[in-house]
Amino acid sequence: MRVVVVGATGNAGSAVLEELSDREEITSVLGLARRLPETACEPFSHAEWATVDIQFPDSVKTLTKLFSGADAVIHLGWLIQPNSKRELLRRVNVDGTEHVLKAAAEASVNRIAVASSVGAYSAVDDDQPRDESWGTEGISGSHxxxxxxxxxxxxxxxxxLHPDIALARLRPGLIFQAEAGAEIQRYFAGRLAPVQLLQKVSPPLVPIPHGIRTQAVHARDVAKAYVEAIIRGARGAFNIASDDLLTGEAIASIVSGRSAGRASIALPFPPLKPLVRAAHRARVLPMDEGWLEMARHAPVMDTSRARSILDWHPEASGSDALAELLEGLASGEGHGSIPLRPRSQSATNEHPLPSPEHELPSSIDAGLLRSYMADHLAGATAGLKRIQAMEGAFDDTAVYPQLSQVADAIESEHQWLSELIQAQGFPRPVIAAPALWLGERLSRAKPYARPLKRSPAALVLETELMMAAVTAKRQGWEVLSDYADELGIEASVFDRLVEAADDQRKDLGEVHTYARQRAFRTDRATFVPGE
Structure with a gap:
């Protein structure tokens, strides 16, 4: 079977790729995503790759071509954040599903598995198991x-419309694995959450919202269900979850490391909800109060149908999956894709640092070199903040993949340069970086910017500034390349960084072309989704 996986770089997608690679029935896999992963890394090396943004109507043409000759499509594409951009989420998640299904039909794909969720079910206030016949009207207040x-x-x-096509809709509970630790922190707890402390401290008492109970499933187990569904040509809905129920007490026991005994403090739900809402609106907490509503009112699922028709049985308990996730949260684990990128991301695998024994030779003016490298790091800090702001501001445009790819690469290189500076025994700059960061922020207060709205011209000028910054960075790598031996670095490392800068300029050039053709026109809307 030739299988296409849409949304193949995330939590479930990475596990599905791994499962597909182990199945004799599968002859080839095509992975689709807005932003390509590190294709040489596991599990992404098991697939061919192509980019597509399913939110746009014209993606149907692209998808139809990509689906041509496929025996099955597994659709996992879903955008969880940003909560505040409801139109964007709806286009990606709901319209995107419609585009994928339409393209699959036009390409004559006769087996499809789609990622639904326990979240699709109507609200309940009890622990009675529900099968797939329970209503799917959703839970009010949860986007x-x-x-x-x-x-x-x-x-x-x-x-x-297509009764001849076998469509399976899988409704899993919470999907956990260690490699999703950094991703789940970013989506729900936020970068400032001190989850690293879980490696050192087991809290004796854990505050848990009253009435919380949920089901979980390990990513490996949910991946088996998706693959079984397409191999068997399954139809209809399937509940996918482990047997055990994660109550507040059970969750607290796992977090605290206790095997039994009271470990939780029940937090009353009514005052907690506005606190979460306030923290979300203050941008302290990525998740909003809707996730509390879902955790409180989602039904317990009966998984009998999946066991009977798919011959599916979870190997990991929900408790084991949660414990593994907590380890991943603490360590910041991830995979080689942008959604799953580790918390501490540097390019040390591709660009090694000098050995701990290395010292600068006396022929090098250490003070001048330190100053030069510190200035470049300060500039890189300002550039990183700028590209991250651009990535967030224009995430509903057709050039978001390019912006995101550049932002991810610059973040990785920024950390590597910081580590290189410290490896030489130089301290990090304490004045230049904050000053340049402030200057970068002030530079965005431009007279052409529309109050509280992004300007059509903003993307043009911001891209030009980033292209200049990348050019300056490229020159910096060339300078350091001349001193590679003295720094204890292979010259080829800087050659690769120069090539990466060229790739970033190419991506930014595509962004600039897109923006400049739209920014100053009066006869059409500037950034209309799909254009």
């Missing part, structure tokens, strides 16, 4: 649940 319910309606309509 994730509301979009999953809307996705179910898209699949209902598709099944009515």
């Amino acid at each position: 994730y649940s509301e979009d999953k319910a809307a996705q179910e309606r898209v699949m209902d309509e598709f099944e009515a």
